[in-house]
Amino acid sequence: MSDTVLLQAKDLEIRFGGVVAASGINIEIMEHKNLAIIGPNGAGKTTFLNMCTGYLKPHAGNIFFDGEDVTGIAPRKLVRKGVARAFQIPQLFTEHTVLENMLMAGAAQARNWAPLTSIDRIAQRAEMVHMLEMIKCAHLADRLVSELPEGQRKLIDIALALALKPRLLFMDEPTSGVASSEKFEVLETISVALHEAKVTAVFVEHDMGIVERFADEVAVWNRGQVLFRGAPGEILKHPDVIRDVIGEEL
Numbered sequence: 001m002s003d004t005v006l007l008q009a010k011d012l013e014i015r016f017g018g019v020v021a022a023s024g025i026n027i028e029i030m031e032h033k034n035l036a037i038i039g040p041n042g043a044g045k046t047t048f049l050n051m052c053t054g055y056l057k058p059h060a061g062n063i064f065f066d067g068e069d070v071t072g073i074a075p076r077k078l079v080r081k082g083v084a085r086a087f088q089i090p091q092l093f094t095e096h097t098v099l100e101n102m103l104m105a106g107a108a109q110a111r112n113w114a115p116l117t118s119i120d121r122i123a124q125r126a127e128m129v130h131m132l133e134m135i136k137c138a139h140l141a142d143r144l145v146s147e148l149p150e151g152q153r154k155l156i157d158i159a160l161a162l163a164l165k166p167r168l169l170f171m172d173e174p175t176s177g178v179a180s181s182e183k184f185e186v187l188e189t190i191s192v193a194l195h196e197a198k199v200t201a202v203f204v205e206h207d208m209g210i211v212e213r214f215a216d217e218v219a220v221w222n223r224g225q226v227l228f229r230g231a232p233g234e235i236l237k238h239p240d241v242i243r244d245v246i247g248e249e250l
Protein backbone atom coordinates (compact mmCIF):
# COMPACT_ATOMS: atom_id res chain seq x y z
CA MET A 1 0.00 0.00 0.00
CA SER A 2 1.33 3.46 -0.86
CA ASP A 3 0.56 6.69 0.97
CA THR A 4 0.27 8.64 -2.27
CA VAL A 5 -2.67 11.01 -2.51
CA LEU A 6 -3.97 10.28 -5.99
CA LEU A 7 -6.84 12.75 -6.05
CA GLN A 8 -7.64 15.60 -3.72
CA ALA A 9 -10.94 17.50 -3.72
CA LYS A 10 -10.75 20.85 -1.99
CA ASP A 11 -13.76 22.94 -0.92
CA LEU A 12 -15.94 21.78 -3.83
CA GLU A 13 -19.24 23.60 -4.28
CA ILE A 14 -21.95 23.17 -6.87
CA ARG A 15 -25.61 24.16 -7.03
CA PHE A 16 -28.40 23.38 -9.45
CA GLY A 17 -30.82 26.28 -8.96
CA GLY A 18 -31.75 26.05 -5.30
CA VAL A 19 -30.33 22.52 -4.86
CA VAL A 20 -26.92 22.37 -3.21
CA ALA A 21 -25.35 19.19 -4.61
CA ALA A 22 -21.85 19.85 -3.20
CA SER A 23 -21.13 22.04 -0.24
CA GLY A 24 -17.55 22.18 1.00
CA ILE A 25 -16.46 18.72 -0.19
CA ASN A 26 -12.96 17.95 1.06
CA ILE A 27 -11.62 14.48 0.50
CA GLU A 28 -8.39 12.74 -0.43
CA ILE A 29 -8.31 9.52 -2.42
CA MET A 30 -5.28 7.40 -1.63
CA GLU A 31 -3.60 5.31 -4.30
CA HIS A 32 -4.35 1.55 -4.05
CA LYS A 33 -7.13 2.06 -1.48
CA ASN A 34 -10.52 1.35 -2.99
CA LEU A 35 -13.07 3.85 -1.76
CA ALA A 36 -16.83 3.21 -1.64
CA ILE A 37 -19.14 6.22 -1.63
CA ILE A 38 -22.48 5.62 0.06
CA GLY A 39 -25.39 7.90 0.92
CA PRO A 40 -29.13 8.38 0.42
CA ASN A 41 -30.68 9.26 -2.95
CA GLY A 42 -29.89 12.82 -3.97
CA ALA A 43 -26.93 13.10 -1.57
CA GLY A 44 -24.61 14.31 -4.35
CA LYS A 45 -22.59 11.12 -4.99
CA THR A 46 -22.92 11.13 -8.79
CA THR A 47 -22.36 14.89 -8.84
CA PHE A 48 -19.01 14.30 -7.10
CA LEU A 49 -18.07 11.68 -9.71
CA ASN A 50 -19.13 14.07 -12.47
CA MET A 51 -16.88 16.81 -11.08
CA CYS A 52 -13.89 14.50 -10.62
CA THR A 53 -14.17 13.14 -14.16
CA GLY A 54 -14.70 16.46 -15.93
CA TYR A 55 -18.41 16.11 -16.74
CA LEU A 56 -19.30 18.99 -14.40
CA LYS A 57 -17.23 22.00 -13.43
CA PRO A 58 -17.54 22.96 -9.74
CA HIS A 59 -18.72 26.50 -9.02
CA ALA A 60 -15.98 26.77 -6.40
CA GLY A 61 -13.09 24.66 -5.15
CA ASN A 62 -10.41 22.61 -6.86
CA ILE A 63 -9.59 19.06 -7.85
CA PHE A 64 -5.98 17.91 -7.90
CA PHE A 65 -4.91 14.68 -9.59
CA ASP A 66 -1.42 13.50 -8.77
CA GLY A 67 -0.68 17.02 -7.48
CA GLU A 68 -1.87 18.80 -10.63
CA ASP A 69 -4.88 21.12 -10.61
CA VAL A 70 -7.32 19.46 -13.04
CA THR A 71 -10.46 21.41 -12.11
CA GLY A 72 -12.83 21.70 -15.05
CA ILE A 73 -10.61 19.78 -17.48
CA ALA A 74 -12.60 17.93 -20.18
CA PRO A 75 -13.19 14.18 -19.66
CA ARG A 76 -11.08 13.12 -22.67
CA LYS A 77 -8.10 15.10 -21.36
CA LEU A 78 -8.53 13.67 -17.86
CA VAL A 79 -8.56 10.17 -19.35
CA ARG A 80 -5.13 10.83 -20.84
CA LYS A 81 -3.90 11.92 -17.42
CA GLY A 82 -5.10 8.65 -15.91
CA VAL A 83 -8.67 9.27 -14.68
CA ALA A 84 -11.33 6.98 -16.20
CA ARG A 85 -15.03 6.52 -15.59
CA ALA A 86 -17.51 3.67 -15.87
CA PHE A 87 -21.17 4.61 -15.96
CA GLN A 88 -24.29 3.18 -14.26
CA ILE A 89 -25.43 2.24 -17.79
CA PRO A 90 -22.42 0.96 -19.76
CA GLN A 91 -21.50 3.28 -22.65
CA LEU A 92 -20.94 0.69 -25.36
CA PHE A 93 -21.56 0.54 -29.11
CA THR A 94 -24.18 -2.18 -28.91
CA GLU A 95 -24.23 -3.02 -32.64
CA HIS A 96 -20.50 -3.73 -32.65
CA THR A 97 -18.70 -6.75 -31.26
CA VAL A 98 -16.96 -6.69 -27.90
CA LEU A 99 -13.54 -6.70 -29.57
CA GLU A 100 -14.50 -3.87 -31.93
CA ASN A 101 -15.52 -1.81 -28.89
CA MET A 102 -12.17 -2.60 -27.27
CA LEU A 103 -10.18 -1.68 -30.38
CA MET A 104 -12.01 1.66 -30.63
CA ALA A 105 -11.18 2.41 -26.97
CA GLY A 106 -7.56 1.47 -27.61
CA ALA A 107 -7.40 3.75 -30.65
CA ALA A 108 -8.94 6.60 -28.63
CA GLN A 109 -6.37 6.12 -25.88
CA ALA A 110 -3.51 6.13 -28.36
CA ARG A 111 -5.22 8.97 -30.33
CA ASN A 112 -4.44 6.99 -33.42
CA TRP A 113 -7.24 6.73 -35.97
CA ALA A 114 -4.96 6.06 -38.92
CA PRO A 115 -5.16 2.59 -40.50
CA LEU A 116 -2.79 0.30 -38.59
CA THR A 117 -0.09 -1.83 -40.14
CA SER A 118 -0.90 -5.51 -39.92
CA ILE A 119 1.78 -6.00 -37.21
CA ASP A 120 0.33 -3.16 -35.10
CA ARG A 121 -3.14 -4.55 -35.65
CA ILE A 122 -2.10 -7.98 -34.38
CA ALA A 123 -0.34 -6.44 -31.35
CA GLN A 124 -3.31 -4.24 -30.49
CA ARG A 125 -5.72 -7.14 -30.86
CA ALA A 126 -3.57 -9.25 -28.53
CA GLU A 127 -3.50 -6.45 -25.94
CA MET A 128 -7.28 -6.04 -26.03
CA VAL A 129 -7.83 -9.80 -25.78
CA HIS A 130 -5.56 -9.74 -22.71
CA MET A 131 -7.79 -7.01 -21.15
CA LEU A 132 -10.79 -9.22 -21.87
CA GLU A 133 -9.02 -12.20 -20.28
CA MET A 134 -8.47 -10.09 -17.15
CA ILE A 135 -12.22 -9.71 -16.73
CA LYS A 136 -12.89 -13.32 -17.83
CA CYS A 137 -14.64 -12.26 -21.05
CA ALA A 138 -12.17 -13.31 -23.77
CA HIS A 139 -14.71 -15.88 -24.98
CA LEU A 140 -17.10 -13.00 -25.77
CA ALA A 141 -14.69 -11.14 -28.09
CA ASP A 142 -16.68 -11.78 -31.27
CA ARG A 143 -20.15 -11.43 -29.77
CA LEU A 144 -22.33 -8.38 -30.46
CA VAL A 145 -22.71 -6.27 -27.31
CA SER A 146 -26.49 -6.13 -27.94
CA GLU A 147 -26.63 -9.92 -27.32
CA LEU A 148 -25.04 -9.76 -23.86
CA PRO A 149 -26.77 -9.68 -20.46
CA GLU A 150 -26.23 -6.69 -18.16
CA GLY A 151 -23.62 -8.39 -15.94
CA GLN A 152 -21.37 -9.11 -18.94
CA ARG A 153 -21.89 -5.58 -20.33
CA LYS A 154 -20.70 -4.20 -17.00
CA LEU A 155 -17.56 -6.32 -17.25
CA ILE A 156 -16.92 -5.22 -20.85
CA ASP A 157 -17.35 -1.60 -19.76
CA ILE A 158 -14.61 -2.14 -17.17
CA ALA A 159 -12.35 -3.79 -19.76
CA LEU A 160 -12.90 -0.71 -21.94
CA ALA A 161 -11.88 1.52 -19.04
CA LEU A 162 -8.77 -0.64 -18.48
CA ALA A 163 -7.89 -0.17 -22.17
CA LEU A 164 -7.54 3.53 -21.35
CA LYS A 165 -4.75 2.58 -18.89
CA PRO A 166 -6.03 4.62 -15.95
CA ARG A 167 -4.53 4.99 -12.48
CA LEU A 168 -7.91 5.93 -11.01
CA LEU A 169 -11.28 4.55 -12.05
CA PHE A 170 -14.62 5.99 -10.94
CA MET A 171 -17.54 3.56 -11.13
CA ASP A 172 -21.16 4.62 -10.62
CA GLU A 173 -23.06 1.68 -9.13
CA PRO A 174 -21.07 -1.07 -10.82
CA THR A 175 -23.59 -3.74 -9.83
CA SER A 176 -26.83 -1.91 -10.63
CA GLY A 177 -28.94 -3.88 -13.10
CA VAL A 178 -26.97 -7.07 -12.36
CA ALA A 179 -29.01 -9.99 -10.96
CA SER A 180 -28.42 -10.18 -7.19
CA SER A 181 -27.18 -13.77 -7.54
CA GLU A 182 -24.37 -12.52 -9.85
CA LYS A 183 -23.41 -9.26 -8.11
CA PHE A 184 -20.61 -10.65 -5.93
CA GLU A 185 -19.09 -12.64 -8.79
CA VAL A 186 -19.15 -9.59 -11.11
CA LEU A 187 -17.52 -7.37 -8.52
CA GLU A 188 -15.01 -10.07 -7.56
CA THR A 189 -13.92 -10.27 -11.22
CA ILE A 190 -13.70 -6.46 -11.49
CA SER A 191 -11.82 -6.21 -8.21
CA VAL A 192 -9.20 -8.84 -9.21
CA ALA A 193 -8.70 -7.19 -12.64
CA LEU A 194 -8.27 -3.71 -11.14
CA HIS A 195 -5.81 -5.05 -8.59
CA GLU A 196 -3.79 -6.78 -11.31
CA ALA A 197 -3.78 -3.58 -13.41
CA LYS A 198 -2.82 -1.53 -10.28
CA VAL A 199 -5.86 0.71 -10.70
CA THR A 200 -7.39 2.45 -7.68
CA ALA A 201 -11.21 2.36 -7.67
CA VAL A 202 -13.79 4.79 -6.33
CA PHE A 203 -17.29 3.37 -6.56
CA VAL A 204 -20.77 4.54 -5.64
CA GLU A 205 -22.74 1.64 -4.19
CA HIS A 206 -26.10 1.07 -2.54
CA ASP A 207 -25.51 -2.60 -1.66
CA MET A 208 -23.80 -2.62 1.74
CA GLY A 209 -22.79 -6.27 1.40
CA ILE A 210 -20.74 -5.28 -1.67
CA VAL A 211 -19.29 -2.28 0.18
CA GLU A 212 -18.27 -4.40 3.16
CA ARG A 213 -16.62 -7.00 0.92
CA PHE A 214 -14.81 -4.81 -1.63
CA ALA A 215 -14.05 -1.39 -0.12
CA ASP A 216 -10.88 -0.54 1.81
CA GLU A 217 -12.51 2.68 2.94
CA VAL A 218 -16.02 4.14 2.96
CA ALA A 219 -17.10 7.77 2.64
CA VAL A 220 -20.63 8.74 3.58
CA TRP A 221 -22.32 11.50 1.60
CA ASN A 222 -25.41 13.46 2.63
CA ARG A 223 -26.84 16.76 1.38
CA GLY A 224 -23.76 17.52 -0.68
CA GLN A 225 -21.32 16.92 2.16
CA VAL A 226 -18.96 14.16 3.32
CA LEU A 227 -20.24 13.20 6.77
CA PHE A 228 -17.95 10.30 7.69
CA ARG A 229 -15.01 8.42 6.31
CA GLY A 230 -13.27 5.33 7.61
CA ALA A 231 -12.91 1.56 7.48
CA PRO A 232 -16.05 -0.35 6.38
CA GLY A 233 -16.24 -2.22 9.71
CA GLU A 234 -16.40 1.06 11.60
CA ILE A 235 -18.54 3.16 9.24
CA LEU A 236 -21.21 0.55 8.50
CA LYS A 237 -21.83 0.11 12.25
CA HIS A 238 -22.13 3.84 12.97
CA PRO A 239 -25.65 4.52 14.36
CA ASP A 240 -26.11 7.68 12.22
CA VAL A 241 -25.10 5.79 9.07
CA ILE A 242 -27.45 2.93 9.94
CA ARG A 243 -30.29 5.42 10.54
CA ASP A 244 -29.75 7.70 7.51
CA VAL A 245 -28.22 5.43 4.85
CA ILE A 246 -28.47 1.73 5.53
CA GLY A 247 -31.85 1.55 7.27
CA GLU A 248 -30.98 -1.57 9.29
CA GLU A 249 -27.91 -3.31 10.69
CA LEU A 250 -26.07 -5.62 8.30
Ligand SMILES: Nc1ncnc2c1ncn2[C@@H]1O[C@H](COP(=O)(O)OP(=O)(O)OP(=O)(O)O)[C@@H](O)[C@H]1O
Pocket residue numbers: 016019020021039040041042043044045046047048
Ligand atom coordinates in the same frame (compact mmCIF):
# COMPACT_ATOMS: atom_id res chain seq x y z
N1 LIG B 1 -27.92 18.35 -13.94
C1 LIG B 1 -28.68 18.58 -12.88
N2 LIG B 1 -29.61 19.54 -12.91
C2 LIG B 1 -30.39 19.80 -11.83
N3 LIG B 1 -30.28 19.15 -10.65
C3 LIG B 1 -29.38 18.18 -10.57
C4 LIG B 1 -28.52 17.83 -11.66
N4 LIG B 1 -27.70 16.82 -11.28
C5 LIG B 1 -28.03 16.54 -10.01
N5 LIG B 1 -29.03 17.35 -9.58
C6 LIG B 1 -29.60 17.36 -8.24
O1 LIG B 1 -28.52 17.40 -7.32
C7 LIG B 1 -28.78 16.55 -6.20
C8 LIG B 1 -27.69 15.49 -6.10
O2 LIG B 1 -27.86 14.59 -7.20
P1 LIG B 1 -26.92 13.32 -7.41
O3 LIG B 1 -27.40 12.62 -8.65
O4 LIG B 1 -25.52 13.74 -7.36
O5 LIG B 1 -27.27 12.45 -6.13
P2 LIG B 1 -26.88 10.92 -5.81
O6 LIG B 1 -26.39 10.88 -4.41
O7 LIG B 1 -25.99 10.40 -6.86
O8 LIG B 1 -28.31 10.23 -5.90
P3 LIG B 1 -28.73 8.71 -6.33
O9 LIG B 1 -28.21 7.80 -5.28
O10 LIG B 1 -30.23 8.77 -6.36
O11 LIG B 1 -28.14 8.47 -7.70
C9 LIG B 1 -30.17 15.96 -6.41
O12 LIG B 1 -31.11 16.78 -5.72
C10 LIG B 1 -30.38 16.07 -7.91
O13 LIG B 1 -31.75 16.19 -8.24
